[in-house]
Amino acid sequence: MLNFFSKKDHKLVINGNQELLLEHKETVLNGALRHDIKFPHSCKVGGCGTCKCRLISGKVKEFTDKSYLLSKQEIAENYILACQSMPKSDVVIEIPNWDENSHEIAGYISNIEALTHDISKVSVSLESHIHYRAGQYVSIQSSDTDIPARCYSFAQSNTPGGNQLVSFFVRGVTGGRMSNWLIDPLNVNSKVTLSAANGDFYLRDQSAPVLCVAGGSGLAPIIALIEEAIQNNSAIVDQPLTLLMGVRSQRDIYYQDQINSLGKQWRNEFRFIPVLSDEPVASNWPGHRGFVTNYIDQKISLGATGYLCGPPPMIDAAMIKMQENGMDLNRIFFDKFLDQSGIKP
Structure with missing residues (x-):
């Protein structure tokens, strides 16, 4: 007799070398985070596209329409939003241009410059050089608080040898714990950790307006x-x-x-x-x-x-x-x- 109410865990493989077990009705993103995988993400509600990844094999149930975040080409290449995808079988995914073990860089907030009444330029000095492409972003984590990490885009280009001083435009928003912490002048010299670099937003066609x-x-x-x-x-x-x-x-x-x-x-x-x-x-x-x-x-x-x-x-x-x-x-x-x-x- 078939048990229609049985619960089955599914295996998740990331980039061919990270293998873990997801619990029943657990999304790809939540499962990865539960296993302490530094999976690129920001909003966790299908609103930003940070957690997009390519489904190589297996089936998932997608909770929301992804067409408003992903391009036609990405959809054709079987990209999904990890935060909105629940495996229906064992799945294999690929996160392009991602290496969990090489992107964490420690640093401290070296300067906070108010640009408007609610936006500041936050500069971070790093222990080592960081390499990224203009248009990409990082996840910033406060080293000494329990404030959840948030993603911010670089506000400057990268030099050929990498940058040891980087900056971000941060807007303080109601309920935004990280944003308001970052723009608070009292937090100059506070330690942070950057997980970078992520994203595929960059200049394309060189021959078009x-x-x-x-x-x-x-x-x-x-x-x-x-x-x-x-x-x-x-x-x-x-x-x-x-x-x-x-x-x-x-x-x-x-x-x-x-x-x-x-x-x-x-x-x-x-x-x-x-x-x-x-x-x-x-x-x-x-x-x-x-x-x-x-x-x-x-x-x-x-x-x-x-x-x-x-x-x-x-x-x-x-x-x-x-x-x-x-x-x-x-x-x-x-x-x-x-x-x-x-x-x-």
């Missing part, structure tokens, strides 16, 4: 991408670039001098366009108002490639606008910044 859309602290990886292109004398610097920055009001605009400096080094047209969504009607602001996504159709160039960083609603709306204007989904690359306020306890 560039349209960047950044919201809030999502400006960080965009700055890194632009710096890297200039630093490496990339062919893409000969293409026109437009950077749309969506913020609420004039007090939320930041890093203007640095952006203008980068624009002077860009060999083709470089347009920086702040868009304010909640600026008082009677203010002296002469520029664009409303949602930043409303200006995409006016600024998009034929054959352009899109790079989006910021909150999920902005990115979702931007992707729709770009596709409505003829941009192929496979030419749109993004990094969703899901803060702690969007995570259910």
Whole structure:
């Protein structure tokens, strides 16, 4: 007689060398974390895509639609979100460009510079050099507290020999334990551990115009991408670039001098366009108002490639606008910044 209520554990193999047993109804991510595997992740609710991995063999039950986070190519290559996938059999997965044993670097917070009323540039000095590609991110863990680690994108390019001083744009959010700890001036000199580098957000086509859309602290990886292109004398610097920055009001605009400096080094047209969504009607602001996504159709160039960083609603709306204007989904690359306020306890 068949027992339809039997519970069966399943085996999980990661990158061919990590083998562990998952409990009944345990997701790939939760099982890996329970076994102390340093699996790349951030939100754990299917909102950021940090935990994406390729399913090599086996079957999983997926709890949410992954098409809004993964590209058509990634879906065709059988990528899944580990936090939203529960094995239905033994499974083998691959995490590209990941080596659990070589990415932890200790350091300390060396400087905290307020950029706006809620965003700060946090600089971390490291015990050894770190190597990464512009657009990637790290997981930052406080060494002396129980605050859960969170992911932040590099706000600068990497040098050929690696960086020993790195920086991040961090926005303090309600309920965000790590973000508020990082931007607190009292925590200068506090010890941290970085797990890096992760992510596949980087500049692609070198022969196409560039349209960047950044919201809030999502400006960080965009700055890194632009710096890297200039630093490496990339062919893409000969293409026109437009950077749309969506913020609420004039007090939320930041890093203007640095952006203008980068624009002077860009060999083709470089347009920086702040868009304010909640600026008082009677203010002296002469520029664009409303949602930043409303200006995409006016600024998009034929054959352009899109790079989006910021909150999920902005990115979702931007992707729709770009596709409505003829941009192929496979030419749109993004990094969703899901803060702690969007995570259910």
